[in-house]
Amino acid sequence: MDALFFWFFSFIMIVSALGVILNRNPVASALCFAFSLINMAALFIMLNAYFLAAVQILVTAGGVMVLFLFIIMLLDVQAAEHVPRQKIWMGFTLVLALFFVYLVALTLHATPRGFVPENNLATEAQTLEPGATPQTPPADLLDDTQRIGNRLFTHFVAPFEITSLLILVATIGVIVICKQDEPRRSPQEDISREAPPVKPEKESAFTL
Amino acid sequence: MEITLNHYLAVAAVVFAIGMMGVIMRRNLIIIYMSLEMMLQAANLTFVAFSRFYNHHESPSYNHIDGQVFVFFIITVAAAEIAVGLALIVALFRLRQTTQVQDLTTLKF
Numbered sequence: 001m002d003a004l005f006f007w008f009f010s011f012i013m014i015v016s017a018l019g020v021i022l023n024r025n026p027v028a029s030a031l032c033f034a035f036s037l038i039n040m041a042a043l044f045i046m047l048n049a050y051f052l053a054a055v056q057i058l059v060t061a062g063g064v065m066v067l068f069l070f071i072i073m074l075l076d077v078q079a080a081e082h083v084p085r086q087k088i089w090m091g092f093t094l095v096l097a098l099f100f101v102y103l104v105a106l107t108l109h110a111t112p113r114g115f116v117p118e119n120n121l122a123t124e125a126q127t128l129e130p131g132a133t134p135q136t137p138p139a140d141l142l143d144d145t146q147r148i149g150n151r152l153f154t155h156f157v158a159p160f161e162i163t164s165l166l167i168l169v170a171t172i173g174v175i176v177i178c179k180q181d182e183p184r185r186s187p188q189e190d191i192s193r194e195a196p197p198v199k200p201e202k203e204s205a206f207t208l
Numbered sequence: 209m210e211i212t213l214n215h216y217l218a219v220a221a222v223v224f225a226i227g228m229m230g231v232i233m234r235r236n237l238i239i240i241y242m243s244l245e246m247m248l249q250a251a252n253l254t255f256v257a258f259s260r261f262y263n264h265h266e267s268p269s270y271n272h273i274d275g276q277v278f279v280f281f282i283i284t285v286a287a288a289e290i291a292v293g294l295a296l297i298v299a300l301f302r303l304r305q306t307t308q309v310q311d312l313t314t315l316k317f
Contacts, residue, residue: 006211010219017223021230033242047260049276064290071294075301093232097225104221108214147273163284170288174295
């Protein structure tokens with residue numbers, strides 16, 4: 001059953017990933033990408049990473065893809081690339097990608113047992129924190145959200161804070177980049193557009 | 209058939225290669241950006257797979273949830289990066305009225 005789900009989700013993920021780069025319509029590409037991300041979240045669930053699956057769907061498939069679709073529709077990107085494709089360039093790309101996959105397959109084939117621990121569930125209790133009480137449930141029942149949170153706020157607290165700084169800088173950067181650089185209207189211009197300038201009444205008294 | 213770590217790594221490699229093909233082949237900046245994001249996601253899958261399968265370590269200081277923490281950081285940084293990159297694309301589009309890379313040759317030597 002596990003294997004069936006694995007093949008199912010990976011097949012759909014790879015097909016929709018191909019859809020991203022083969023579709024001529026950018027909106028269809030973005031939707032394919034979102035679908036591929038959702039399937040990757042399913043694979044995360046199969047790997048017992050429930051928190052990351054939720055984050056993947058919420059942040060990446062939800063937030064980032066909405067941003068992509070928003071930009072595509074805002075810019076009104078043309079559907080097709082009208083430039084005739086260079087066949088030789090595409091062939092070169094395909095050969096490069098296949099060579100990469102071949103290299104990885106070679107590596108994986110060379111280590112048929114090296115990457116697979118013998119009994120990955122039986123020894124899981126050993127990886128509990130040293131101070132864990134015996135009442136603690138076994139690691140595979142422990143909330144992975146809780147464990148990630150524990151790790152994040154103790155051991156990785158400095159990178160966490162730096163990440164928050166990075167997000168702040170990114171926000172400011174986006175605002176600066178997107179700020180319109182149109183020439184500012186002077187206040188006098190504004191007034192003249194709305195109403196004819198009112199003649200000051202007491203000005204003569206002051207000048208005299 | 210038992211699903212091992214190698215299966216997950218192979219799937220991640222295929223997705224990474226597809227993303228690489230997209231970056232090289234496509235001419236639309238937004239699609240290229242999406243393919244880049246796909247390569248990041250493939251790396252995420254390898255992280256999660258390693259954190260799931262490599263939990264037989266003897267050392268008590270070893271914590272196999274660290275791989276998932278790394279993925280958390282990658283997702284966060286990627287979101288910030290996407291925001292900045294799309295802002296750059298919008299600024300570029302405002303300047304040149306195009307998102308096709310063959311039209312953006314100012315830096316070409």
